[in-house]
Amino acid sequence: MRIMIITDAWYPQVNGVVRSIVETVRELRLLGHQVAMVTPQGGEHDEGDGFLTLPCPTYPDIRLSLRPYRKTAARLAAFAPHAVHIATEGPLGMAARRWCRRRGQPFTTAYHTRFPEYIHARTRLPLAISYAWIRRFHNAAQAVMAPTPAIVADLKARGFHNVVLWSRGVDTTTFSPGERDRLDTAPPRFVYVGRVAVEKNIEAFLQLDLPGSKWVVGEGPQLAELQARYPAVHFAGVFPQAELARIYRAADVFVFPSRTDTFGLVLLEAMACGTPVAAYPVAGPLDVVGDSGGGVLHHDLKTACLQALALDRTHVRRVAEGFSWAAATLQFEAQLHARPVGEQEGMAFTAGGR
Template sequence: MRVMIVTDAWLPQVNGVVRSLLETVRELRAMGHEVALLTPLGGEHDDGEAFTTMPLPSYPDIRIALFPYRKVAQSLAAFDADAVHIATEGPLGWAARRWCLRHKQPFSTAYHTRFPEYVAARTRLPLGISYAFMRHFHAPAAAVMAPTPSIVRALRERGFGNVVLWGRGVDTTLFSPGERERLETAPPRFVYIGRVAVEKNIEAFLQLDLPGSKWVVGEGPQLEELRQRYPQVHFAGVFPQHELARFYRAADVFVFPSLTDTFGLVLLEAMACGTPVAAYPVAGPLDVVGNSGGGVLHQDLRLACLQALALDRDHVRRIAERFSWAEATRQFAANLNPRRRPASGVSASHATASGKVR
């Protein structure tokens, strides 16, 4: 199957959306599918020319494409996909949606991020308005892929149709138990890894009265503000994935204060390293951790942090091993809605484009 994935979130960004797509593309190709990506860097199947971009307001490290329709249309026509998947609701996603509707090309979408809650946290725009906007975007999709059963239910309750499950996995080779000497501060060491932004609710962690030391690994628009407000906290900045694994291993507890994440890949990455999780009992942690013994979920985050110290790290690792990228990608492929081709199986445009695909 020829699959085109359109995403506004891509490298050099480091976040759950990008990591999910990277792993999914790798698995799809291993399964024998031909996959092309259309990102702000351009399309890997054409000349690869990047889109003109601008910084996303309040997120200067995230750049969005400006007036992308012409190039998006050219890329989609050239690749002639059997299935189109629109991963994000940004300018590239809207342009691809427009082209698919115009050309009667079936497509699927994904609900990676709770943008209505994020917008509300920053602007106080009522959730009803944002969710109406999101429903409009996803309404024509043959399938709206959501990462957990909780999010599937929540979207259906909000009036979304055709919502299906697309789970997530973890690289248990990269994220694995091992040497734990990365953090040279007083134990126990409580660590947060992720974007440093208001919607992540990081201050709920930083304000806690905890023994030992606290670490924040990552960057984002709230970094300097929090660094000044909490001088006793260790802010480590951004690291590649192999270094992140060392931070996860060295942590005694991984603290996940978010109330709005749809999944939280970092939960699985921490658990795969044997590090127990402390989080609120909300969607994401409830689906990933639940009552498995991989962490402690409690409305009192301090209590969750302290109780998580007693959990068995070998057991925590075994919980993470249940999550496979291969299985998640099989779900993804089954959710796609490939178009029906003529009996010959090859269209004229396909024949023209096939020589261009790398």
């Protein structure tokens, strides 16, 4: 089957959306599917034929494609996909949605990120306004893929249609137990890995009175502010996966203060390295960690951090081993809505309208 995936989130961004797409594309190809992509850089790789972009307001690391419809339509038409998956609600996603609706092409979408809550945290825009727009975007899809049962239920309660489950996995080869010598600060070492942005609620972690040392690993628009306000905290940048795994291993507890993530791949990465999680009992941690013994969820984050120190790292690793990208991709494949192959082959596609 020919599958086209459209995403506004792509390299050089390092986040859960990009990681999920990369791993899913790899697994789809192992299953024998032909997969093509539309990204801000052009295709899957930087082909020198990308889109003109501008930085997203309040988040310059994210690039928004300008006037992307014609080029997106041309690529979709040339590939003649059997199935279209729109991963993000940005300009490229909107262009692909428009193309599909003009032609009666079935498509699916993914709800990776709680954008309404993120927008509210930055601008105080009422949630009802942004959810109305996001709901309209997704309700045109044959299926809306959400990462956890809690998010599926939440979206259905908010009026989203055809919401289905698409879970996530972890690379248990790269992220695995091993030497714990990467961080040279006083133990116990409490570590956060992820985007450094207001919606991640990192200050809830940095304000805690904890023994040992604290680390924040990642980049984002709040980095300079937090560095200035918390000089005793150790800040590091973005690392390749192999080096990131060394950081997870060296941590005594992985602290996840976010209350708005839909899943949190970093939870699985930390646990795969044997590092227990401390987090709030909210969507994401509840589905990934729950009462598995892979971490401690508590409304008092300090309590969660201290109790997590006592968990058995071998058991934490076993919890992560229950998640695989192969299983998650079979779930993704089953949710795709494809035009029948014979009908698809017989259609003449153009970049313009009907």
